[in-house]
Amino acid sequence: MPPATRNRTTPQTEQIREHILITADRLYYSRGINAVGMDALRNESGVSLKRLYQLFPSKENLVEAVLHRRRDIWNSLIETAIATGSGTPRDQLLAVYDMLARWFDEDDFRGCVFINTFGELGGTAPHIAALIREHKASFQARLAELVTETGAPAALAHQLAILAEGAQTTAAIAGTNDAAHHARAAATTLIDTALAASRSKPTTTR
Amino acid sequence: MPPATRNRTTPQTEQIREHILITADRLYYSRGINAVGMDALRNESGVSLKRLYQLFPSKENLVEAVLHRRRDIWNSLIETAIATGSGTPRDQLLAVYDMLARWFDEDDFRGCVFINTFGELGGTAPHIAALIREHKASFQARLAELVTETGAPAALAHQLAILAEGAQTTAAIAGTNDAAHHARAAATTLIDTALAASRSKPTTTR
DNA sequence: CGAAGGTGAGAACGTTCGTTCTCGCTCGCG
DNA sequence: CGCGAGCGAGAACGAACGTTCTCACCTTCG
Numbered sequence: 001m002p003p004a005t006r007n008r009t010t011p012q013t014e015q016i017r018e019h020i021l022i023t024a025d026r027l028y029y030s031r032g033i034n035a036v037g038m039d040a041l042r043n044e045s046g047v048s049l050k051r052l053y054q055l056f057p058s059k060e061n062l063v064e065a066v067l068h069r070r071r072d073i074w075n076s077l078i079e080t081a082i083a084t085g086s087g088t089p090r091d092q093l094l095a096v097y098d099m100l101a102r103w104f105d106e107d108d109f110r111g112c113v114f115i116n117t118f119g120e121l122g123g124t125a126p127h128i129a130a131l132i133r134e135h136k137a138s139f140q141a142r143l144a145e146l147v148t149e150t151g152a153p154a155a156l157a158h159q160l161a162i163l164a165e166g167a168q169t170t171a172a173i174a175g176t177n178d179a180a181h182h183a184r185a186a187a188t189t190l191i192d193t194a195l196a197a198s199r200s201k202p203t204t205t206r
Numbered sequence: 207m208p209p210a211t212r213n214r215t216t217p218q219t220e221q222i223r224e225h226i227l228i229t230a231d232r233l234y235y236s237r238g239i240n241a242v243g244m245d246a247l248r249n250e251s252g253v254s255l256k257r258l259y260q261l262f263p264s265k266e267n268l269v270e271a272v273l274h275r276r277r278d279i280w281n282s283l284i285e286t287a288i289a290t291g292s293g294t295p296r297d298q299l300l301a302v303y304d305m306l307a308r309w310f311d312e313d314d315f316r317g318c319v320f321i322n323t324f325g326e327l328g329g330t331a332p333h334i335a336a337l338i339r340e341h342k343a344s345f346q347a348r349l350a351e352l353v354t355e356t357g358a359p360a361a362l363a364h365q366l367a368i369l370a371e372g373a374q375t376t377a378a379i380a381g382t383n384d385a386a387h388h389a390r391a392a393a394t395t396l397i398d399t400a401l402a403a404s405r406s407k408p409t410t411t412r
Numbered sequence: 413c414g415a416a417g418g419t420g421a422g423a424a425c426g427t428t429c430g431t432t433c434t435c436g437c438t439c440g441c442g
Numbered sequence: 443c444g445c446g447a448g449c450g451a452g453a454a455c456g457a458a459c460g461t462t463c464t465c466a467c468c469t470t471c472g
Contacts, residue, residue: 031329034240037459048420049461059460110329115375119322122379123237129379136379159392162385166372169321173328173335173342179368186365189399190392243429254450255431265430 017055020045025066029113033063033120063117064131070113071135077103078142089149090191093160096143097184100167104177111172115165139164152194159190223261226251231272235319239269239326269323270337276319277341283309284348295355296397299366302349303390306373310383317378321371345370358400365396 023045027036038059042049056062081099085092103109110116114132122129144157167183229251233242244265248255262268283305291301309315316322320338328335350363373389 029329032240032326034238034326034459035330038461039458049422050418050420053461111325115321115379116325118375118379119317119324120238120240120326123235123316124241133379133381136376155388155391158384158388162372162376162389162392163368164372165375166368166370169324169371169375170342170368173321173324173339175339178364182361182364183368185361186368186392186396190395193395193399240429244431245429255452256448256450259431 013055016047016051020047020052020055020062021066021069024062025070025113026108028063028066029110029116030108033117060125060128063121064128067114067117067128067131067135074135074139078139082146089146090195093143093146093150093191094184094187096160096164097167097180097187100164100171100183101177101180104167104171104180109172112165112168115169136161136165150191150195152191152198156190156194160187163187163190219261222253222257226253226258226261226268227272227275230268231276231319232314234269234272235316235322236314239323266331266334269327269334273320273323273334273337273341277344280341280345284345288352295352296401299349299352299356299397300390300393302366302370303373303386303393306370306377306389307383307386310373310377310386315378318371318374321375342367342371356397356401358397358404362396362400366393369393369396 020041024036024041027041027044038049038052041047042052045052052062056065077099078096081095082092085095114135118129118132122132140157140161143160144154147154147157147160150156163183163186167179170179171177226247230242230247233247233250244255244258247253248258251258258268262271284302287301287305288298291298320341324335324338328338346363346367349366350360353360353363353366356362369389369392373385376385377383
């Protein structure tokens, strides 16, 4: 079969696929995954069940695709925050918490998709649990890169990651974005204390 | 199944009620709430559906009872940790993270019930979301009492709470208890920095 | 024009959900 | 001893789940 002759359908399916992912993400995020059936997704997206199952062979497959998309968005937000952090790795680390503060302010904020999904499906869907674990490990690794640039010990990265995770759940449950500012203040203290200690006791670069 | 004593109603119903709550807690915690039907609870607990609905008029009612019981257990763990913390409020605060480290080591640890339940049901069950919010607020208030005793500014309590929440989710997803030690180290830094600051500048009220 | 194949709307399938009901059975008490 | 109330086991119920199928309708192309 000539592969390029059907090129009229191909670009549109990619848009439909993205539209489905956006709709599914919104529904899953706001109501939980088990509470959103394929019929609800069909009604909200306007895409027929036939095409839904054509693009995503099962609900679990769709959930994974939604998580993959969220992972890309998260990574993009992180890199944007780091890029806007003015120069020093210390400021870049703190810019992550500024990004969190803006996110928490969004109307439909309801916590971290990965944490929520882990609580709901982590115990019964090992594949999804592994995906979530890898995503969080990747975030911690990115923080560790920045921490290494500051010259502070690697343990600081774990502490900063815990602050970010705690801020997300605290903000979600409390319904306010105070947690982002508290986490930023705590991060500032932890970073500056670690820098002062590593400066008096020489270890790495600079 | 109970072979020996066929005691009459009231004293035994309390035991049965507790037995149901323990079984439901274990199942909900390990698999998620939506994934555990009343039939599974009947099979695992050995209690007939008739008695289940006699003691808990609906599944949502049962879920609330499980959360209430977990709240009491949590409060008891917190108070025990504080009591074993040797003397100073600083040590009492740090003892909370030692308690977390022991909890994370348990085989079936899968994060904080309240965070998991909020992710799964918080978007569709406002009553349960409110219960979770009140529980977390109560924990923060207890931390604030101890922080006030140290003389540090009240903002420290929020930072310590964020560390505790972040440690729970991080430990659950990573599958290790490292997060408890990282959170304890971070808490130590934050407390001591706050104490040093408030000692040199003794204005602590807000 | 007519055959082939893909489409959307939605019915249908088998399962599972939360909840209620049926029906023998047991047992305290008159 | 008999009787009525409470019990466990499990069937039954309507709804909702994930998934598949039907069928009338469009294109597209020989």
